Amino acid sequence: MTNSPEKKPKILILATLSGGYAGANAVGQLHSDYPVNTYVLPVMCPSMFPPEFYLRSFEQGIDGIIVMYSGTDSPFKGGPERTAQLVNQTYPLMKDHGIDTRRLKLAAICTVCTKPFIKEVNQMDELLGGIGFAKDEFKAVAADAHPVA
Amino acid sequence: MTENPEQENQTTPQSEEEIRIGVYTCYCGGNISDVVSCERVAKQMRDMPNVVISRTDMAMCSDGGQALIENDIKEKGVNRVVVGACAPSLHEKTFRGTVTRAGLNPYLYYHVGLREQDSWVHHSDHYAATEKAVRLMSTGLAKARLLQDLDSILLNAEKHALVIGGGIAGLRSALDIARRGLRVTLIEKSPFLGGRTAQLESVFPVNTAARDTLHPIIEAVMAHPNIDIFTQAEMISAAGYVGDYQVQIQQQSRGVSDDMAEATMEACKQEVPDEFNYGLTTRKVIYHAYPGCYPASPAVDWENYDGEPLVVKGQPTVLYNELKTFDLTVGAIVVATGFNPYEPRQGEYGYGEIPEVVTLPQLIRHLALFGDGKKLEWNGHPVRDVALVHCVGSREIDGIHEPHEDGQVNDYCSRVCCTANLHMAAELREHYPEVNVFNLYEDIRTYGRGHETYYHESLEKMVRFLRFHGDDRPEVVAAPKGDTHPVLVKVRDHLTWGEELEVPVDLVVLAVGFMPRDVGDLVEKLKISRGTDRFLAEVHPKLRPVETAVPGVILAGTAQGPMNIQETVAAASAAAAKVAALLASGEVELEPFVAKIDLEKCDGTGACVEVCEYEDAIALETFTVDGRQVQRAVVTPANCSGCGNCVSACPNRAVDVQGWTLAQYEAMVDAITLDIPELMEVEA
Numbered sequence: 001m002t003n004s005p006e007k008k009p010k011i012l013i014l015a016t017l018s019g020g021y022a023g024a025n026a027v028g029q030l031h032s033d034y035p036v037n038t039y040v041l042p043v044m045c046p047s048m049f050p051p052e053f054y055l056r057s058f059e060q061g062i063d064g065i066i067v068m069y070s071g072t073d074s075p076f077k078g079g080p081e082r083t084a085q086l087v088n089q090t091y092p093l094m095k096d097h098g099i100d101t102r103r104l105k106l107a108a109i110c111t112v113c114t115k116p117f118i119k120e121v122n123q124m125d126e127l128l129g130g131i132g133f134a135k136d137e138f139k140a141v142a143a144d145a146h147p148v149a
Numbered sequence: 150m151t152e153n154p155e156q157e158n159q160t161t162p163q164s165e166e167e168i169r170i171g172v173y174t175c176y177c178g179g180n181i182s183d184v185v186s187c188e189r190v191a192k193q194m195r196d197m198p199n200v201v202i203s204r205t206d207m208a209m210c211s212d213g214g215q216a217l218i219e220n221d222i223k224e225k226g227v228n229r230v231v232v233g234a235c236a237p238s239l240h241e242k243t244f245r246g247t248v249t250r251a252g253l254n255p256y257l258y259y260h261v262g263l264r265e266q267d268s269w270v271h272h273s274d275h276y277a278a279t280e281k282a283v284r285l286m287s288t289g290l291a292k293a294r295l296l297q298d299l300d301s302i303l304l305n306a307e308k309h310a311l312v313i314g315g316g317i318a319g320l321r322s323a324l325d326i327a328r329r330g331l332r333v334t335l336i337e338k339s340p341f342l343g344g345r346t347a348q349l350e351s352v353f354p355v356n357t358a359a360r361d362t363l364h365p366i367i368e369a370v371m372a373h374p375n376i377d378i379f380t381q382a383e384m385i386s387a388a389g390y391v392g393d394y395q396v397q398i399q400q401q402s403r404g405v406s407d408d409m410a411e412a413t414m415e416a417c418k419q420e421v422p423d424e425f426n427y428g429l430t431t432r433k434v435i436y437h438a439y440p441g442c443y444p445a446s447p448a449v450d451w452e453n454y455d456g457e458p459l460v461v462k463g464q465p466t467v468l469y470n471e472l473k474t475f476d477l478t479v480g481a482i483v484v485a486t487g488f489n490p491y492e493p494r495q496g497e498y499g500y501g502e503i504p505e506v507v508t509l510p511q512l513i514r515h516l517a518l519f520g521d522g523k524k525l526e527w528n529g530h531p532v533r534d535v536a537l538v539h540c541v542g543s544r545e546i547d548g549i550h551e552p553h554e555d556g557q558v559n560d561y562c563s564r565v566c567c568t569a570n571l572h573m574a575a576e577l578r579e580h581y582p583e584v585n586v587f588n589l590y591e592d593i594r595t596y597g598r599g600h601e602t603y604y605h606e607s608l609e610k611m612v613r614f615l616r617f618h619g620d621d622r623p624e625v626v627a628a629p630k631g632d633t634h635p636v637l638v639k640v641r642d643h644l645t646w647g648e649e650l651e652v653p654v655d656l657v658v659l660a661v662g663f664m665p666r667d668v669g670d671l672v673e674k675l676k677i678s679r680g681t682d683r684f685l686a687e688v689h690p691k692l693r694p695v696e697t698a699v700p701g702v703i704l705a706g707t708a709q710g711p712m713n714i715q716e717t718v719a720a721a722s723a724a725a726a727k728v729a730a731l732l733a734s735g736e737v738e739l740e741p742f743v744a745k746i747d748l749e750k751c752d753g754t755g756a757c758v759e760v761c762e763y764e765d766a767i768a769l770e771t772f773t774v775d776g777r778q779v780q781r782a783v784v785t786p787a788n789c790s791g792c793g794n795c796v797s798a799c800p801n802r803a804v805d806v807q808g809w810t811l812a813q814y815e816a817m818v819d820a821i822t823l824d825i826p827e828l829m830e831v832e833a
């Protein structure tokens with residue numbers, strides 16, 4: 001057993017049950033390794049998350065977020081488009097808060113997209129290894145300064 | 150106008166009850182505990198707020214493991230349960246049942262995937278994997294604290310199933326469903342029923358004629374009053390959900406009336422390769438699949454008909470394809486779209502370049518058409534020596550074998566071809582004893598009951614076996630002119646310790662594997678998934694082997710992967726049983742994960758209605774509050790998909806998806822970012 005309590009940036013993965021979450025399980029079934037600092041939360045459809053949710057997550061100590069949605073495989077009408085819209089709305093708010101926008105990524109991952117899953121996680125891990133913790137970037141901005149549509 | 154906004158869609162007041170959580174960390178028989186220190190996780194959980202009991206077990210899903218949970222609910226007053234185990238898709242339902250048996254609402258349970266998303270992907274760092282497990286379990290606790298009682302949504306179910314595919318799987322499913330008293334609509338893309346089974350002759354393991362099995366099923370299906378059959382028909386759209394799918398079917402016309410059928414066929418001169426015989430023969434564009442096929446009426450092959458008028462009984466006649474479109478409401482859909490035999494690439498084992506190289510399905514059709522049981526001939530030449538090659542288009546190795554058009558190799562075993570190949574070898578030796586048969590194999594996988602008999606029979610009948618390695622497959626080349634045989638098969642035979650052999654033969658037969666059909670259109674319409682092998686994927690190979698992830702869409706037969714006829718029929722009957730269980734009561738139970746409005750927070754902006762993509766799922770209604778008329782959002786649960794578009798749109802956070810609320814996600818994020826005591830300080 002390696003004792004390595006070194007603090008590493010944390011990656012939150014919001015993964016759809018119809019896509020990324022099943023993809024993450026498929027990676028597990030292959031016993032493929034990927035960075036341990038990843039936390040996959042299952043979601044029905046990420047179109048439920050407003051930009052404030054992402055900002056709050058960064059503020060709390062999440063350093064990178066990958067939204068693994070189902071893209072064209074989504075069982076929810078309009079869900080992927082709405083998700084993309086919300087993620088795009090988040091980027092300017094991240095800039096305003098001094099957060100590197102590369103910390104938030106939208107990726108279409110299917111139930112068997114094992115290689116793309118690992119690739120996305122590794123890329124985010126590598127990025128965070130270079131740019132460090134989100135909290136170090138986070139600038140407090142008045143909550144009502146940037147209303148979200 | 151609703152007078153009392155408290156009657157529906159209001160958020161249940163937060164319960165005042167004390168939250169008492171039971172936490173259970175599963176060893177999964179070592180699958181988790183070999184990497185994650187489950188005892189340390191359990192000990193850490195004991196100190197967390199609201200946790201009244203934290204246990205481990207070798208297998209929480211076992212009767213004993215479930216009993217632990219049930220007892221804790223009854224004896225310790227546990228009212229929320231978190232289990233960390235395998236993926237939720239495997240045992241979430243199991244544990245929901247467990248807590249229900251103990252008297253808890255099933256949605257007061259939360260499942261954390263520790264196996265696929267921790268121990269199986271972080272083998273090399275047990276410490277970090279254990280710390281991650283604690284955090285993942287903490288997210289479960291965070292969510293569990295905010296769980297509330299939820300009730301499933303009961304909807305009327307249409308007692309009517311759509312079966313897509315008229316091969317033996319679709320036919321068997323349709324018949325079994327109909328015999329349970331449900332209505333069935335069976336659609337088949339081609340003009341004739343029977344699928345691939347109709348193209349076979351003697352089939353293992355009992356050597357009966359395929360059509361002797363097939364035709365009684367077709368006759369029973371055609372005669373059953375609960376079944377409507379539409380050939381040359383396809384599903385062109387699908388909407389809705391289990392119990393209430395609205396589908397649109399489009400059917401081509403048959404093109405010729407029964408009274409003019411023979412005369413029209415006679416008048417038709419246009420010929421195309423006959424796919425029923427794998428291109429060995431041609432057929433007219435007005436045709437029967439085979440003598441005695443069902444339906445008996447000929448049909449026009451609209452894809453190939455050139456549109457030229459035919460002279461029928463002296464009259465110029467043009468055939469018209471009058472498309473018919475109609476709507477159906479069905480409760481469930483069975484996908485029985487079958488498979489295609491692998492078509493070798495040009496030049497693969499000499500296929501397409503050397504005339505004496507054929508596939509096993511082609512040889513079966515050749516023998517059915519021309520085999521007289523006396524003399525085996527190919528292209529008019531006598532056949533004295535035959536090589537049968539296994540694993541063509543199957544068990545390919547990434548990096549060694551050339552990928553297919555989609556960039557993948559067929560790394561799966563097609564399962565059926567070993568026995569089919571040995572069956573052919575034994576039959577050739579029996580009917581044409583003067584023919585020498587060489588069987589070139591990688592492994593012999595005669596796995597089914599009675600299948601091994603064909604291997605022994607082939608040995609007894611002096612079939613000669615040569616064994617190659619998967620990364621060093623045989624090479625088939627044209628023999629030099631003047632040679633005694635037209636083809637040479639070169640193989641490194643590992644039964645003779647790697648001796649390189651050249652076998653001169655008159656015919657090479659490639660035992661081709663199964664290929665998934667191109668059903669991308671159907672996959673998109675039904676939102677179902679494919680596996681890494683590109684066949685349609687079930688939810689779980691053992692626990693839910695014929696269900697897709699889309700409720701009410703069921704798989705039958707070889708659309709799901711390689712199967713022999715026995716397995717196909719068994720899968721089709723399983724699919725029918727699943728449909729009957731779903732629809733027989735006339736009601737289906739849906740998960741309660743739909744939008745819910747907090748009327749105290751809603752101020753009627755209508756933002757939720759604007760972003761909703763579902764008809765009649767959410768709407769503004771007028772309420773009277775304190776004598777004042779106000780607009781408030783109202784959800785119709787049966788029409789809501791639970792996508793959450795409305796959640797992100799509401800400026801007041803007045804709407805949430807039940808069971809998946811924004812507050813729950815925020816709490817889970819907090820659990821991930823929380824500082825936890827150093828794990829090494831926790832004693833095992």
